[in-house]
Amino acid sequence: MTAMAKTPDDPHRKQRGKNIALLIALLAFVVIVYLVSIVKMGGS
């Protein structure tokens, strides 16, 4: 059985791209909340 070539238009590839973007957005949100908490608790 030959592996299917994944083109840029492959739906799975597009879905994977969206999943990664969502992961990055969530991680960024966590980092923002953490840093804002540090700043606020520092009283500056």
Added chain:
Amino acid sequence: MSDTSLQAFRTADAGLGEEARVGDFLALLKPRVMSLVVFTGFAGLVVAPGSLHPLLGAVAVLCIAVGAGAAGCINMWYDRDIDAVMSRTCRRPIPAGRVAPEEALAFGVTLSLFSVMLMGLAVNWTAAALLALANGFYVFVYTAWLKRRTPQNIVIGGAAGAFPPMIGWAAVTGTVEIGSILLFLIIFMWTPPHFWSLALYREGDYAKAGVPMLPVVAGKAATRRQILIYALLLYPLSLLPAVIGPAGPLYGAVAGIMGAGFVMLALRILRERSDRAAKQTFAYSILYLFVLFAVLIAERLAPGIGAGIGSSVLG
């Protein structure tokens, strides 16, 4: 509505299009509009009296950007029928069938709520309330109420795009002050000649979509006169920040020169009556706002740069 655009609209509404890419969701946020919004919001933040921790400032700018993008996304959801008809907008993700309307709506609402909540929790609730007001105004007052009903749509609706410097200012001070109201008024008065210049050479598009833009309803001649009237009203208003704050003499000089250029182009539109003149005025209007707010920022970040002009003008 043409067969092609009708097909695109049906495809999009049925969610039958191809799988969306990440880029399609970014396109829903109207990144080009967002850049001007971020820039003016940042300017408000920089010129406001007082100080804000750089991280909180960055979060405030992020919230303004995401909030504006979210409002643009909801606008694209609501206007997907007319977007499908207009050549300028028919390739947007919803009319092209790449993003389902309900997905776009959920995306926009989520980001809008996220940006307001984060602004309130991280920065202050005055800035968050103004951000919510700007988003609500753009979606409910401009998009849903005025856009399809009156040629004054962008005059009143333009207020939504004028909020960012006021939000940036409030992020620092927690208040609404005369300085931030002035920055609001400059963008408010700039919006009609900016959009009407575009509408002059896109009139056919708006007419086809049934959007009562001024050139469609009142004609091109009346629109050209209105562009000149608003450019003339904008001119003295744009100088006020140099007179009563928050800007200095360099801003005053630049606003004077750029404003004169705007009025000259508005006069040229009236005289030449060509699409070329309208296109150039539209392009110039974007440059005009960028330059004015860039000078505001520069004056605050490098206070010495306007000193020479100040002394030569005053002394």
